[in-house]
Amino acid sequence: MKKIRLWDIAYARSGDKGDASNVGIVAYDERGYAFLREVLTPERVKAHFKEICRGPVDRYELPNLKALNFILHDSLGGGGSESLKTDAQGKTHGLGLLYMEVEAPDDLPVYPRR
Template identity: 50%
Template sequence: MKLHELAHARAGDKGDISNLSLIAYQRKDYALLLREVTPERVRAHFAGVVHGTVTRYELPQLGALNFVMQQALGGGVTRSLALDAHGKCLGAALLAMEITLPAS
């Protein structure tokens, strides 16, 4: 299953840092996001794009996870030659991540 089936994303960028929020559509899916969408998996998903650390912040009251990705924008939005490899584009790319549902 792809993340976009369970959640939506919001994104922002500042300098060479991308900030992605992943928000569950339904509260019951938050635990699955916690288990499946780790900082390590997010960094691996963005291999070649994110060259620094990925820090995850948990927001259980909102059913959301926030990821701060360092060295993620080719030196910063104003310095990068990439065609929109910035916040919103990375948010959409995160939603394409495959996750595994628990066996029922």
């Protein structure tokens, strides 16, 4: 096993949906997607965003795009114009997810951040 960051196997984008943020994470290849599906449970994502996400986390799968979509409820301090937070729209949550460090099989292809 080796330690990787999710940015070694995937890219991401995030935005807002009311007081929830959405984080889409997309694997560079099929093996990376299968790995993401296995490790990125809603519970693990929720634990990763423990200081940001106060609500539940929903997960959706888009195998055609090798993507997972997460909805992080109650993450934006009210969302929209209600929020006092700097990142009131969750624009940085995608990069936040990519910071996650995980144990991966030695032969899982990685694509160094560039």
